[in-house]
Amino acid sequence: MLAYLLRRLLYTLPIALGVTLLSFLLVYIAPGDPLNAIAPADAPAEVVTALKSAYGLDKPLPVQYGLWLTRAVQGDLGVSIASGRTVRSEVLSAVKNTLILAAFAALLGMVAGVVLGAIAGNHIGGAADRFASGLSVLGVSIPHYWLGLVLTIIFSVWLDWLPAMGAGPGSSAAGGNAWAWDWAHFRHLILPGVTLCVIPMGIVTRTVRALVAETLQQEFVTALWARGLGRLAVFRHVAKNALPTILAVAGLQLGYLMGGSILVETVFAWPGTGFLLNTAIFQRDIPLLQGTILVLCMFFVALNLLVDVLQPLIDPRMRRV
Amino acid sequence: MPPYERLLIPMPPVTQLVRSPDRGGPVQPLLSVRNLVKHFPVRDGFLARTKRAVHAVDDVSFDVAKGETLGIVGESGCGKSTTARLIARLMLPDSGGLLFDGDGVDEFGGMSLQEYRRNLQMVFQDSFASLNPRMTMEDTISFGPREHGVGRQQARTRARALLDRVGLRPAQFAQRYPHELSGGQRQRVNIARALALEPRLLILDEAVAALDKSVQAQVLNLLQELKTEQGLTYIFISHDLHVVQYLCDRVMVMYLGQVVEVGPVAQIYSAARHPYTRALLSAVPSMDPARRTSKPPLSGDPPNPINPPSGCRFRDRCPHAEAVCASAAPLLHGQGNAAHLAACHMTMAGSGHSAAPALEIHV
C-alpha cells in the first residue's frame, strides 16, 4: 500500500514540475516584451534597466525559472504589477471565493447527477431514463456562460428575486474577503452556483446511469434478488459498487470546476480566481498570471493525486498486493 | 512488447514469388536453434527494481530436419510459445542464435530478416485475433505478397488460388470479413495467408487447439496434404498428445523452459526415457476400459517459472529425485541412441543417481 502511494507520488512529481514549467513559460510565448507592461514606453534607459533587474528579467530564462520556482515553493509568488499587493494574498483570497463557488456547484451537480443517473439506470429505456438522459445531454451541450446570462435575465431582470453580480456585501472585484454564510451572501451564490453545476450534473448523470445499468446486469444482483432482498437492500449493494467511480468523477469535476470557472465568474463578476485571471490577462500582469495559473493547476494535480490515492481504499479490486 | 523493427528498405519488386531453393541438401537441418535464452524481468518493489525473472526459455537447442514435422509438447508455462516467437523473430532472445539452411539469421554475414520472413511463417492459435477485423480475406492474404512487391491484381489472383487450395470457394469467401466465418474456416484462411509467401518452414502454434474435434480433423488433413504437395517442414506446438502422435515425425518435450526429451515419435510414445514424459503420456486416458488410471501420475503443484529450482527442474515433482538431482543439472544425451535424447540423471551412466546404468569403460 505504501509502495503504491510512493509510486503515485513519484509519477506525479515530474508532471507537477512540467506544469510549473508550462505555467512559467506561458507568458513568454506572448508577442512583445514583457517589460512593456511594467514600464511606460518612453521611460529612460536607466529606469528600464533598473526595472529589468528588479523583476529579474535580465537573467537568462532557465535561471529566471529556477528563481521563480524556488520562491514559489516557499510561498513567495511575487508582487502583482497592477495592484501592488503580493500575488499570494490576491490569489489566496480569490481561491477562497472560487472554492466556495466550485464546491457548491460540485455538490449540487453531484447530488442532482447521482439522483437522476440512479433513476435512469434503474429504468433503462423508460420515460424516466429518457428524461434524465435528455437533461444530461442538455447539461453537457449548453454554453454555461449563456445559461448564466439567461438565468440572470429571468431571476434578476424579470423577477428581481436574486442579485445579478458580485459575491455579496464586503466583497469587491479587488478581492475582498468578506464571505459569511448568511443569506445576504448566500443569495449571491445561488445563480452562479446553479449555472456552474449543470456541467458536472450532465457528466455525473451519464456516468452514474451507465454504472447503475451495468451493475444491475451483473449476475451477483440476480443472486441478491433470488435470495429475497428488497429493493432498498439491493440498491445499497449497487451503491457500494458504484461508489469508487462516483467519487473519482466527483474529485475530478471539482478540480475541473476550480480551473474552469473563469467564464461563469466573468458573467457574475464573482471575485474568484477566474476573475483574477481575466484581469491579469488584460492588464498583462505577469506575476499575477503565473501565480494564478500555478496555484490552479497545482490544485488540479493534487486533487487527481488524492483521487488516485483514495481509490484503492474504497475499491478493494484496485488494491495492489 | 515486441521490439519495433527498423523501417525496412523496400525490396526490388518481384513479379513472382518463388520458394527459396534448397541450399544444404537433405542432411543439413532446415532450422538449427542454438542456445536460445529469454528471461522476462518481474517488476517488484516500489521503485520497480528488477529482482526476479521469469525463465521462459533457458538454453534451448534443437534441429529441424527438412521435410519433417517436429512436435513440441509440454504443460502451460513450459516455454513452447515463447520458443515459437523467438524462432519467428517476433521477440529477440537474450542470447543464442538461429541457422536457417546453414545461414545465420539476422546476423552479420547471414540472411536478412526480411529474407528469413519469406522462408518462415506462423499460424497462431486464436483464429479470430489472427485476422484483421477490418480487412477482407482476400486483402489479408494479399498483404504479404503486396509488401514484397507483387502487383495488386497478381496478389489478388494468388490469394484466391490459395483460398481455393485450402478448401474455401473464392467466390464465396474472398470478400468476407473474419466475423462472418467459422473457427475452422478462419484457421484455413490463416494457413492460406501463411502459404502466400511460399515459405519452407511453417510454425503451427496450437493451431488446431481451439477447434471442434471434427473440424480439427479436416484441418489436420489439409496440413498433411499441403506438406506433401509443397515439400514443407512443420514445427507443431501442442499440448494435445494424440494430435502430436498422429501428425509428427519427431517430438520434443519441454519443461520449465528447457528441453527434457527429444526423439522419434514411436520411441517417445512407447519407450519414453524421462520421468516427466512418462507422466505426461500416462496422463492421457486410454481407450481401453481395462486399463484405468488409478492414481494421478504427477504430484505437486505446476511449476513457477520465476526463479526455478536448482539442478534438475523437475525434481520437485519427480518420484525418483535424489540428492544429485538438486546439485547438478542433467544434460541432454543419447546413451547410445543419438536420435533419442533425454535430460535425466537416471538414464545417464555415471551420473551418481542410484538408478543410473553403470559407466562402461572401454580400454
Added chain:
Amino acid sequence: MTSIVSSAVPMPDAVLAPQVASAGYWRSVLQRLHRDPVAMACAAILLLLVLAALLAPWITPADPFKASMLKRLLPVGSSGHWLGTDELGRDLLSRLIYGGRLSLTMGIVPVVLAFVIGTSIGVLAGFLGGKINMVVMRTLDVFYAFPSVLLAVAISGAMGPGMSNSLLALTIVFVPQIARVAESVTTQVAKLDYIDAARMSGAGTLAIIRVQVLGNVLGPVFVYATGLISVCMILASGLSFLGLGVRPPEAEWGLMLNTLRSAIFNNPLVAALPGVMIFITSICFNLLADGIRSAMDLRR
C-alpha cells in the same frame, strides 16, 4: 500415416452462404444512422446551419456591419429587422448568419487539426511502445494536467486576442485528449496476433501502421473527436466572450454575447439570441455524435 477422415468428404461449413459480397462496415454504419430519427434531425439542422454560413453573403437581408445609432436595440419582430438589432444598430439576423461562419469554423477546425496531429502522435507512440511511448505520453500528461478551459484561456491570453491565436490554443488543448485515446486503442490493437502476422509478412513498420492498424484505430478516435466538437464550439465562443478570440467588429456568436451583455436590462431577448445559436449547434453535434457512436457499435 493414414488420414482419419478421407478428404473427399464435403466440408460442412462451406455450403449454404449466399454468393453476394458482404456490405462494407461503413455502409452498414450509414444504414443504421439513417434509421435513427434524432441523429437524422440533428444532421439536417447542422446541414442547414452550414449552408447558411456558406451562402451568407447571398442570403443575409441586411449588411451585418452597418451600424445605426437610431436603430439601437430594436426588439424582436421589428419591421425590417426580424430579430432586432444589436447595441450598435446592426441587424441581428444578418449578424447571426455571419456569426455562424466564424463560430462554426472555430468549433470545427481545431478538432480537425487536433484529430490529425493527435492521432499521428498517439498511433506512433502506441505502436512503437517502450521509451518513446513513455516520453510522449508523459509530456502529454503535463498538458492534460491543465483543465481545458484554463489551458485555452492561458494560451490564448498569453498570445493575445485574435482568431488564429484562439484556433492554435484550442488545437493545443485537444491534441493531448485525442492522442491519449489514439494511443490507448493502438496499444490494444498492437497486442493482437494479426499484427504479429503482419510483422511476419516482412512488412515495414509504416506499412503495418498504414494498412493494418489505422483502419482499426480511426473508428474509435473519430467517434471521440466528434464528441469534442460541441465542447470546442462552446470553448471557442467562450474565448470570444472573454474578449480573447474574435475581435470586434467581426460577427461571432460568443463575441456578440459579450457585447450585448449590457443590453440584458433593456432588451433581454436580443441579448440572449446568440447563445441560442451556440446551444442549438452544440446540442445537435452532441446528439449526432451519440448517434454515430451507437451506429458504430457492432454489438447492436
